Amino acid sequence: MDQAEELRRRIQAKDTKAPLIVGCLRAKGGIGATSLLMNLAGIIVKSGKRLLYVDAGRKFLVPPMVGMAPANVQLDNIEEASVEPFDPGQYGFPLAWLENPDHLGNTELLKPIKSRFDMFMVDLPALPYLNDSLYPIVSQLPFLLFTPQPGCVFETYGMLKRLVEYLPQDPLRVVINHAFSNEDGKEAYARFKDLIESRLGLSLKLAGVLPVEKEVLLLERSGGILAIERPNHPFVGLLKQLAEELNLLEPDHKQVAAQG
DSSP, rough: OHHHHEEEEEETTTTTTEEEEEOOEEESSSHHHHHHHHHHHHHHHHTTTTEEEEESSSSHHHHHHHTOOSSSSEEEGGGGGGSSSOOOOTTOOOOOSSSSSGGTTTTTHHHHTTOOOOOEEOOOOGGGSGGGGGGGGGGGGGGEEEEEHHHOOOOOHHHHHGGGGGSSSOEEEEEEEEEESSSHHHHHHHHHHHHHHHOOOOOOEEEEEOOOOHHHHHHHHHHHHHHHHHHTTTHHHHHHHHHHTTTOOOOOHHHHHOOO
């Protein structure tokens, strides 16, 4: 069973005991991970899911980036999420700054929160700032994110080499961000796939290529999220396709979301 099928199973299962943890594995900052996750969160919430956006980087940079108020709740421990009040705010999902994210992988601790949230969108820090106690979580994340820039590709290879024992045996889903074109992203992926599969023995699968989109950054600076403010924008259509490919949307909502 590959990652996509496992995500689908957990989303559809009626007896799921804990929220689905969604996020991305990344080797470095500045590659658009937070922008992408915030937009995916907007798409997922519009499909009817209850989502809590969790900044697990201990710096909570998200609100200033999108012109939002500070985090609704600062949590010292994930257990507090079962008793804290959460305000969904203007975008339909609450923000929390998780000071101690080390228990994110503990299903038992997450059980009480299932009744309140279907999903955690977890914004983990890049590998150099990731506590090693969180390494096991990488096997639960739905995708790896990198850009076609040589420096990012090099650092991503180093990250996977370091984390290879924690990565799933099934294909690791890959999203290429900030590509100059679809062809540019696919070429970078093909070279990276050959390197990773030959040197590390990992299996990769391309989930999507996202082009450079200045409107995402411009809207953030003015205090907005593209997927919420401009749902009919062509880039949002690409994001919805990516959400479907990663099985982050319930089957009943996929057609509605695709129509925007």
